[in-house]
Amino acid sequence: MGGDHGPSVTVPAALHFLASVPDARLLLVGRPETLEAALAAVRARGARRRSAVPDDERIELRPASEVVAMDDPPATALRSKRDSSMRVAIDLVKNGEADACVSAGNTGALMAISRFVLKMLAGIDRPAIASQMPNQRGGTTTMLDLGANVDCEPEHLLQFAIMGSALVAALEGREQPSVGLLNIGEETIKGNDTVKVAAELLRASPLNFYGNVEGNDIYEGTTDVVVCDGFVGNVALKTSEGLARMLGGYIREEYRRHVFTRLIALLSFPVLLRFRKRLDPRRYNGAALVGLRGVVIKSHGSADAYAFEFALRRAYDAVRNGLLQGIAERLPKVVQAGASAPARGGAVDAAGASVNQPTAP
């Protein structure tokens, strides 16, 4: 029900996803009449186009009478909307009926409800938001945390590294992903005390720790995983969005300047289209809320059906390739290696920050 567009986006995406993934099943959670109407609309469109409409038995509706609004404070969503589609969906994960929950709704609420209902994995203190960013090598860099934790201890950064490694293993099939610690210089003397201690913990761990990386390394693809606290990660992500939008705007302006440049733009269309496609933020849609006892994927609120389907695929891949087991397996080894540094507890800022994917120009 969530996101800027609700079922008019999530339902078509869900059906399209089912059509291409034969062993997937979907539980659509929300107001039954709204979901039925959205389903009927897609089927009518499908019939007109004679395109495949997946079997009914792979779709099940689960009623939920309330909807978490995009601007509901997390506490309100958690305490006052116990029959929201978000809450019911996460309850389904909790009781084992669903393997994963995908939502385009309010990030803070999703985080708070997930944490309250699912609880944390043993050995993980705080959930983190992880997303994949396109990089220069043509692959992706998995970055976390992107805004769930505004203050982090070194142990949290180590835990993010574990979860990021498991995520890359599950989503990209790389078993020993390299991990970089986001810092303001490559030398070990750089940075604040938190990253210096985190670097020591990472070095002592069995993870494939590369060392310090800088902001530019995210897009250079120096490492598979980039670890940072949620404040820094969120700023890096949103700065990227802003820069990409500005550059895109500049390109448009320059091409629109006069008749000649408009003609060039027309001729350049295939080039610009390829360029755009390559950076299409929709392909990177679907941030993982990691550290929970369940798979929860957050789609961009403004996602269209194409983008939302990518979020569904991420959830599917994460479950199919054992994300949770991957985290659990990596954890004891790391905890053993760094036994001298017991993990400290700490409250998470569940209010978090809204997380968006970088916007292509």
Added chain:
Amino acid sequence: MGGDHGPSVTVPAALHFLASVPDARLLLVGRPETLEAALAAVRARGARRRSAVPDDERIELRPASEVVAMDDPPATALRSKRDSSMRVAIDLVKNGEADACVSAGNTGALMAISRFVLKMLAGIDRPAIASQMPNQRGGTTTMLDLGANVDCEPEHLLQFAIMGSALVAALEGREQPSVGLLNIGEETIKGNDTVKVAAELLRASPLNFYGNVEGNDIYEGTTDVVVCDGFVGNVALKTSEGLARMLGGYIREEYRRHVFTRLIALLSFPVLLRFRKRLDPRRYNGAALVGLRGVVIKSHGSADAYAFEFALRRAYDAVRNGLLQGIAERLPKVVQAGASAPARGGAVDAAGASVNQPTAP
């Protein structure tokens, strides 16, 4: 003497700068034979092209026998190289012979020596690195700190806001620049304790405080000044560099794909050139080390003569428009307004981070 290219860049830039600014005078500091040779080379080139070569009496050589290497630790540069060009140049500012020092050398060393020799302005605890970034509105956003301070107290962020405001007033002639506090959401409840308290200090100050801004606001030009701690600022800056490089690389690749796209690229050349010019990082070269009792401008180490001249112009503008007085005048008002929050002292991480301007694609 500093930077990746030394006098082969700084000397031509200096002469070109002098030719266009009639009331400027330059003291070139470094190894006399190297500087003489660079000067002679420029003059010979100028004579061949019959271009104006500025009067000799506006250039003076000041000998310095040593050079701070780009990888010298700041402490080494400070303690063991007392006759370095960097040290002698800053001494000239200290004793009033020069109004400003411009260097393309080692940032950490420049910061450490400046701080040791010049000392801080009364009421300012730590120097900060401030730079101008292009924004969507066609203007610039002044951002600080970009890497001098990895841990900041709220009072430091307030001081950065004062210095940033004075810098915009001096360099852009805007008397009451708007100030944004970099955070992970616009709402006052967002962020860590440091930014929350800093927001209160800023709100109570006579500065033109806009409120919280997010990463994307830097390039949207929401405010004239964006204030953040040096860790976050450095990551934002370098992330931008990485993204711009990646996008530039993608554009090049797409245009080079085959004969047709190469032809389009040729036709698009004027458009791409304008686009490139608009974002040319060389035009934003020259970060200010603010908070010191003297004007010190840091050029990008890889700057060419065109870029280095911009750094010289920034130094000239900062002096001509009374940057230091601007900071001093804003300070007592702010301190009065926020008398309940005494500024705490604190050591600066002079090792800092190398600061680079965003790289255009």
